[in-house]
Amino acid sequence: MRDDLxxxxGPLRLRNPLVMASGTFGFGLDYRGLVEPDQVGAVVTKGLSLQPWVGHAPPRLVESPCGAINAIGLENPGVDLFVERLLPELVATGATVIANVVGKTQEEYAEVARRLEAAGGVAAVELNISCPNVKEGGVAFAASPVMAASVVRAVRAASRLPVFVKLAPMAADPVEVALACAAAGADGFTVANTYPALSIDVERGQPALTAEVGGLSGPAIRPLSVRLTARIWRATGLPIIGSGGVETARDALEYLMAGARAVAVGTATFYRPTAALEILEGLRDYVARQGLASLETLVGRAVGPPEETAADIEGQAAAYLERTGALLHGHFRLSSGLHSDRYVEKFRLLERPRVAEALVRLLAIACWDLRPEVVVGPATGGILLAYELARQLGVSRAFFTERVGGRMALRRGFSVAAGEAVLLVEDVITTGGSLMETAQAVQAAGGRIVGACSLIDRSGGRFRPPFPYRTLIRLDFETWDQAACPLCWQGVPIAEPGSRRIG
Ligand SMILES: Cc1cc2nc3c(=O)[nH]c(=O)nc-3n(C[C@H](O)[C@H](O)[C@H](O)COP(=O)(O)O)c2cc1C
Ligand SMILES: O=P(O)(O)OC[C@H]1O[C@H](OP(=O)(O)OP(=O)(O)O)[C@H](O)[C@@H]1O
Ligand SMILES: O=C(O)c1cc(=O)[nH]c(=O)[nH]1
Known part of the structure; x- marks a missing residue:
């Protein structure tokens, strides 16, 4: 199996971003011969309840322009039968299984999740608090952020399985619901379930569906759910499975660029059973055409970084750095020769791959429009950052500059072609001296600087390079010349934590 997609x-590593939507792929076994469960990123089961549910009387599905309206009523065999009869076979296919869970009380949700975890083989649960066509156990839980969060909390307490909450697009304020679920420990969201809808059979003068209200799915809802995906991504920054009207690779890309990390295919499977596989091929073509190393950098590309995450990092940066041990207090001689009572030990951040990956993702989102061909950073932090930023941007080369006799230089055979587009990356900017020296070394070698970025800028706004420059965190710490340093006056011993030798 190719790994390029x-x-x-969140906690799940999917072989590709395509997920078979709940209720449209049975229990993953009905489409064998057409779509093998291990060909897609994950199979989401039909909603599972504690006891078997019979669902609504027919008719349960009606066509609608650019979509369908359904009211199956969550018919399912119950969690125990699923665990006993269906799950082993599904797991044996090598599929990643996400179990969709429904209940009439929060205790039921919790108990179903507990049994699923005990059974083994389930990668995550998707809490369906959004079925629009049942009176109990559906959208009622999404009616208030508090109720939705209480289901998440109950499930969290009963099982350690990752929890995705399937949001109701029309219930309460979905963003408020999502924030409450995030606070209660949700790992991510599916955005979104179907939209409550009514179709009337004018010959009979009756609702077309026995249940009256059904859920509208298909391309008709796609732009609505793409928008909601962007809102939930911006508000929470948590991983999202986009769902609603995905028929082609283009549709899937829309969801990714709006902030989703996976995309569900539902109604399309009914009229084109191999739609998911065709979409995967389309995604592979796109990745090859755009020269992307992975899909990671597409996530949220069209709508920018999550506000909360950006705000969190910006607003609580000093506290975060303090907590991770990155912000040192003392008396320091910095790379520039200036003195300060603070030093940012960037390796408290960079030594954690997850933290480094998450921070660089924000840099990648901030810089993707610069279209670099090479990423370059000054040693030492820049080595790691350049590599990770290039990886996430799908850029094929990254290298670093280092000091030779006190001057930044390209060594080790690193080179740029004439006019090659170079993005610079730095961990901490104090004066910007190291970055500007790197820029000069790259330009002297023939490279063209298209921009620069840094994780932390402590220059107090004084660093203003002559090319586009983006930073994640601005900190305002004082620096002094040796002669003006109050800590020197007090005789406090000085430390020189960086690797640059002064004097
Ligand atoms: C017939 C049918 C049954 C569905 N059953 C479930 C379900 O049991 N649980 C759930 O969370 N979503 C269910 N859904 C919603 C889908 O998983 C999906 O989120 C929605 O249909 C939008 O995607 P689509 O436009 O690609 O179909 C169902 C949808 C359809 C059409
Ligand atoms: O903007 P400037 O004034 O150039 O200062 C910033 C540079 O100083 C720090 O490096 P450090 O001295 O810690 O050296 P090291 O990365 O080699 O350990 C930091 O990681 C930057 O590279
Ligand atoms: O079982 C159903 O009718 C159903 C469940 C759900 O969550 N969404 C949907 O559109 N239909």
Whole structure:
């Protein structure tokens, strides 16, 4: 199996971002011979309840322009039968299984999740608090952020399985619901379930569906759910499975660029059973055409970084750095020769791959429009950052500059072609001296600087390079010349934590 479309969905590593939507792929076994369960990123089961549910009387599905309206009523065999009869066979296919869970009380949700975890083989649960066509156990739980969060909390307490909450697009304020679920420990969201809808059979003068209200799915809802995906991504920054009207690779890309990390295919499977596989081929073509190393950098590309995450990092940066041990207090001689009572030990951040990956993702989102061909950073932090940023941007080369006799230089055979587009990356900017020296070394070698970025800028706004420059965190710490340093006056011993030798 090729790995070029693999993507991280919170704690889950999916072999590709395509997920078979709940209720449209049975229990993953009905389509064998057409779509093998291990060909897609994950199979989401039909909603599972504690006891078997019979669902609504027919008719349960009616066509609608650019879509369908359904009211199956969550018919399912119950969690125990699923665990006993269906799950082993599904797991044996090598599929990643996400179990869709429904209940009439929060205790039921919790108990179903507990049994699923005990059974083994389930990668995550998707809490369906959004079925629009039942009176109990559906959208009622999404009616208030508090109720939705209480289901998440109950499930969290009963099982350690990752929890994705399937949001109701029309219930309460979905963003408020999502924030409450995030606070209660949700790992991510599916955005979104179907939209409550009514179709009338004018010959009979009756609702077309026995249940009256059904859920509208298909391309008709796609732009609505793409928008909601962007809102939930911006508000929470948590991993999202986009769902609603995905028929082609283009549709799937829309969801990714709006902030989803995986995309569900539902109604399309009914009229084109191999739609998911065709979409995967389309995604592979796109990745090859755009020269992307992975799909990671597409996530949220069209709508920018999540506000909360950006705000969190910006607003609580000093506290975060303090907590991770990155912000040192003392008396330091910095790379520039200036003195300060603070030093940012960037390796407290960079030594954690997850933290480094998450921070660089924000840099990648901030810089993707610069279209670099090479990423370059000054040693030492820049080595790691350049590599990770290039990886996430799908850029094929990354290298670093280092000091030779006190001057930044390209060594080790690193080179740029004439006019090659270079993005610079730095961990901490104090004066910007190291970055500007790197820029000069790259330009002297023939490279063209298209921009620069840094994780942390402590220059107090004084660093203003002559090319586009983006930073994640601005900190305002004082620096002094040796002669003006109050810590020197007090005789406090000085430390020189960086690797640059002064004097
Ligand atoms: C017939 C049918 C049954 C569905 N059953 C479920 C279900 O049991 N649980 C759930 O969370 N979503 C269910 N859904 C919603 C889908 O998983 C999906 O989120 C929605 O249909 C939008 O995607 P689509 O336009 O690609 O179909 C169902 C949808 C349809 C059409
Ligand atoms: O903007 P400037 O004034 O150039 O200062 C910033 C540079 O100083 C720090 O490096 P450090 O001195 O810690 O050296 P090291 O990375 O080699 O350990 C930091 O990682 C930057 O590279
Ligand atoms: O079983 C159903 O009718 C059903 C469940 C659900 O969550 N969404 C949907 O559109 N239909």
């Amino acid at each position: 693999a993507i991280q969905l």
